[in-house]
Amino acid sequence: MSFLTDALEGLAGLPQPAVLAVTGALTLAECTLGVGFLAPGETALLLASTTVTTVPRFVVMWLVVTVCAVAGDSIGYYLGRRYGYRLRDSRMVRRMGQQHWDRAGELLRRRGAWAVFVARFLPVVRTLVPASAGASKLEYRRFLPASIAGAACWAALHIGIGSAAGASAKYVESVFSGAMWVVLGVAVAVGVVVVLRRRRQAAATGKKELEEVG
Incomplete structure (x- = not known):
């Protein structure tokens, strides 16, 4: 498992501003209509969060991701406000699946x-709900607080998961390194027992068949 912690340590060694910039950009793209289908914002956030080892880093990343997510939502809302339900027949929405647009509208x-808050935790739908909200003429003064609350909770959850995963990977490797030879020895012993048992069964079956023939 050393390759995993080596990768995480390499990621942690990158300049923090660069990690934040890339994570924020991908989050904004993931939350914007259509781009969310292509940009791995959630995956990038989980990976970047493995570099979060202190409370200040957590707070900074949480703020950056929350602001970028709300900005992406607002862009989607603006597009929906401007183009309305014509977006449902756009090439991008058809590519994502018009059933997701319908689900967003129903929500x-x-x-x-x-729905803006709830959709934040639903894959694909969260990309379409802001545009659908704009198309349905939901007031921005009602849309924005829900977007902020959803983005803040979503960011905190995923940063927490990513940070814990990074720490757990290092712990598991430290434990596994010490117990590696024990685990390997047990695996070999089990394999030998299984092989010997199968051979014994095969020999007994062959002997029985010979007796029946004789």
């Missing part, structure tokens, strides 16, 4: 502004 009809 907004049932939940109102709360």
